Structure formats: structure tokens, C-alpha cells
Amino acid sequence: MIKTLKVDAIKRGTVIDHIPGGMGLEVLAILKPRPGEVVALGMNLSSHVLAKKDIVKIEGRELTQREVSKIALMAPNANVNIVRDYDVIKKYTVSLPKVFSGVFKCPNPQCITNAEVIKTVFTVFDGSPIRLQCTYCERDYLSNELYS
Amino acid sequence: MNHLISMRDLNEKQIMAYMHLAEKIENGKVSINLQGKLMAALFYEPSTRTRMSFETAMKRLSGEVISMVGTAGTSVQKGETLADTAKIMARYTDVIVIRHPNEGAARWVSEVVDVPVINAGDGSNQHPTQSLLDLYSIMKTQGTLRDLNITLVGDLKYGRTVHSLVQAMSPFNPTFTFVSPPSLAMPDDILRELSDKNISFANTEDLNSSASSADIMYVTRIQRERFPDPEEYDKVKNLFIVNNSVLENAKDNLKVLHPLPRVNEIAVEVDSTPYAYYFEQAENGVIIRQAILAKHLGVAE
16 A cells, blocks of 8 residues: 655645755744744655655745745755645745845854844855855855755 | 955955055155044954054054053943944044954944944954055065965965955966965865966975065964964974075065064074065055055045
């Protein structure tokens, strides 16, 4: 007998599909679900596109394109579906922003953003690999150094 | 608002504007009067040369200075944030010169005050006034900043002056040679930046041969405090000593620079050769800081 993991369709909210396997928790950490929002997380599901994928569903919240861009580092190929009355009314693809503002903590313990209450700003250098530079301490980071 | 925070913010034209103004000040071709202007020196960390050369620069131009040196006995110790301290100082004075142990501190201050902010060193990140004085020393001794062979010797990993200098020279088509023990090599992110800009560089441990092709040899101190294990420090401290035999085949125009203080990395015998330029370099610090203050206070272009 084939067993499948079933997650209910949502009535209104956001479904993020094709997150690389294991990155779902990182995505949730960035999106910070609010109290009252029902969240379903599927991890390491089979996928045709990726070896393993994660899915995040947030009931009751429609993510904006700007919020979606925050997850571009850990899930560059994710699909974002906005659902109303069980129908997908809008689809976003994730795209890399030029700047991440207030999303990641600077890993440099000597950075002023870790000493005072300051919103971090990282400039994105879109190359291979993607690099990000803290506007304050000017250190360069690879993307996984920021979210791990 | 016109701040001086990082060499990364300056293009070739802006760098040359500092050089030309410093030259005019030094040659007496421009007279600058900062009477009635007050500079705040916010030094959260000890510094001798940088602070005193800023104070000298300001006073030589008839300006005035108030200083906070160290945080003992100040509102900082009562828990006041950097932002609050800086906002108050901005209400008292016309320009803020800041040194702070946290990287990015000067950029942060520049975002919360409405007077010009000059970075006098933020942790191991930037020290742009030192870089500009290094560039001024290079220009004075070589007649140009373009197409020079620059050899950097010593602690290339932690030394913020070498990081800033490498960035500062980038617009001028330099060729760099990095001489250091492997444990103190130039960090990868800086090498990556140089590759991105198509700047040629080489890493070597052969001090003698790099000395013979250099126009500028920039030597830095290997800092004992960077080594938790004294044995490790002993292993590297005497590896690269610039002495007269190293300079035997040097080009006539070679100048040896050092941000000072030195320990033993340049032998005292070098002081009396025509290659030694480190004391003049320190003197240039006052001139370049006069140019910086005049420019950022809006008194000169």
C-alpha cells in the first residue's frame, strides 16, 4: 500500500512550493508566522524538480511580493501561490532583491548592528556564488552564512 | 551630508580632489581658515597618532577641538547608546571625528546626525584618513598614483590599513605583491574583490625579489596580541625583516612606508637610507587631515 502524507488544502492564504528539502524551517524563520496563523510544513517530500522538497502553507496570510523576496536566498526556485476560496488567484516566482533590509542578522559579532538597535542592510552581488555585503561592517558573506 | 566613512565610497575623481587640496595646503597655495569651527573627537578606543594629528590639523587651521578619549567617566559607561552620544555631539559641534571598536560604527553615526562624520577607524574595517595619507605619501614620492608596483609586507590578514590601502589604490591600475606568512595572508574576500576588478596580484614569501621590483614597499607590524600562542608569534615575527640587504637591488624610486608604530620589521639601519619615508609619511597625516577637515566643513572644494 502506498502511503501519502496528506496536508489539507487551505481556504485562504499562501502556499510556498519547491523549497529545497530541509530549508522549510529557514523559510518559516524569515516569514515569522503571527499568532493565530495556521501553518503546515511538509519536509523532504518527493519532487520531480528537486531531489527533495519542502512545502510551507500559511492559512490566513497573503504574502506580498516584497515578503516573498526575503526567502530568495534559501529558496531561489520556489513557487508562491496566493489562495482565496481554495483557488489560486495569484502566483509569484521568487526573485533576488538588490538589498535585504532588516531580514538577516550580521554574523560578524563586532558589527555595530549587533551592538545597537539597527536594522541590518545587505547589498546583494548577484554572481555565482551569490555574495552579500553588510552595509555597516562591509564584510562579504555567502548566502548560507547569513541564514544558518 | 558629506561624510568620509569608507574608501569603498570614493571614486578616482574624489580621491584626487583630496590629493590636490592637500598639495595646495602644503605648498601654501591656498589659505584655509577654520576659525569658529568646532570639531568633536569621539575616541572610544585609545589612539595616539590619529587623534593628535586630527587635533593638530584643526588647530593649525585656527579651528577648535573638544575630545572624548576612552569611555571612562562618560555617559557611555552609564549605558548611553552610540547614536544618542553622537546626536548630542552633533548639536554642540560642526564635525564629528570618530574611532570606535565596532565595525560600521561611523556609518551608523553618519545616518543619525546632521553634521559631517569622519571615520577615524572602526574596528578592523576601515581607516580612510590613514589610506588617504598613504595615497598622498605615494603620490608625493612617485609623482603619480598610476601603474605602480606595490609590495605589502607583514600582517595582511588583520591589518585594516593594508585592506583600506588595497581598495584605495584599486582605481589606479596597481600591481600588488603580498608578502606574509601563510597564517597572516590577505583575506579571500579582498582577493576576490581584486579579481573582480581585474587587478593583478601575487602572493609570495620571497621578500628579496619582490623588493627589487617595487615602487612602494608598505610594511606593517605583526601584532603580538593576534596570537593566543606565544610560540606561534615567535615563529613568524622575524620572518620578514626589511633591512639594507633586502633593499640592495631596490629601484632608485622605491620608498618604504609603514603606518607606525614599528617594532623590528624595519631595521633601524634603513632609517638613514633614501628609501625610508615612514616619518615623513606620519607628517603628511596632518596635511591630509587639514584637507579632509576643510573639505568636509565646506570651506574648500
